[in-house]
Amino acid sequence: MPFVLKTVNLFCELDYPDCPEEDTVYACCHPDQNKYGFIGDEIILSTGEIINKDDYKNLTNEFVVSHSYAKHSRYRGKPYSVGALARINNLGEKLNGQAGKMYKKYFNPRWKRNPLFNNAAQALEILYAFERIPKIVDKMLKLPTAPIVVYTKKEVKGTGIVEAPRGLLIHSYEISDGLVSYTDIITPTAQNAEDIERYCYIAAQKLLENGQEEKIRDRMDLVVRAYDPCISCSAHMAEVKKAPAEDWKAKLAEIKEKASPIFIGVGNRNRSDDGAGVELALELKKLGVCDIYLESELEEYKILWKYKALRPLIFFDAVDFREAPGKVTLLPLNYVLNNTRLSHKFLPFISMQMRYKDLKNAYILGIQPESIGEGTKISRPVRQAIMKVLKEIKN
16 A cells, blocks of 8 residues: 555656646446446436436447547547546545545646546556455455356347446447347447547647647657557557648649549638638639539539549638648548547538548648638638639649
8 A cells, every 4th residue: 555655646746748738528437326436327427417328329429430440439529538537537526535635635627638647547546446455355255155147038138337447338238039139349448539639639739839849749659648548559659740831732733633623612601711612612613624613512413423433522611720821731531521620510411422432532622711700801811822722723
């Protein structure tokens, strides 16, 4: 115990960087008897909501992303976190004994916003476990030997939840005619994946803005390992590259060289810079450029299915990349559809109706808006960006 207490002091007193820090939702088991613990029949969220274990899909909402073999999860369209930090944030006030004293000594609001404090939360839980172990062992030694239970169920389904060290673990099974006919296992790492990527993005963007590019990879390492993911996810390193200025021009030229693109303007012309994509498409139409369409024309003319030959699709739109107003970026459409950090709502039927091979050959040419407030006037930097894009496409 003296060694455990020193460990808690060490990890709770570390000077954790304030990058990244941003609010998120925390989810964990809701233990019975209003105590701290690792099992229960309900899931409690930091929002105060309670979800029954059988309704776990209301929390996880799994979906496939193009860049990973692991599914991702979002609760109400946003990432969430599970693990020691989730348990401490949701249940920490129920800790007693030495763990309770340490919680009151060290816990502060930064634990709710900074994933690096998961290290401190894990240390607190080690102390909690060491205090519980002797009591559990004494109780187990008094239990009578239980007989092996005879298996009788032939048609049944059920879901179990438990807190693994990494976080909420969900197993759901259905048995038909005595055999397992359906299995759904949702691991903590898969639930954390979306928030891990989000916090890596936050850290990289802030360091980039502060001129500390050399710290980006190291900080991303810290974020990933703070979540304590399974080894297959923790061991892969990100290669940090800085895109050269005006890189979108080279990408656009490369796409045009392979095949003639179809251009589609997206946005709302009544919300200032949000109309940039539509404005760009209309200007190209005036110049006589072929295969230019507006968002409103996609369904009317069946644009996605009109061209049987596989041609690249390039969508024009205002996208908030947290860059300087007027910055132009050209990215695969899949990246934008799967990236929750971009304050951007894309056409809801695009990802549902496009064939996979078309989706892989689709891009978004995004312009960083200055404002998307009410009004029809496009800001000067965005207007200048539109002119630059017009020039490149016309050439």
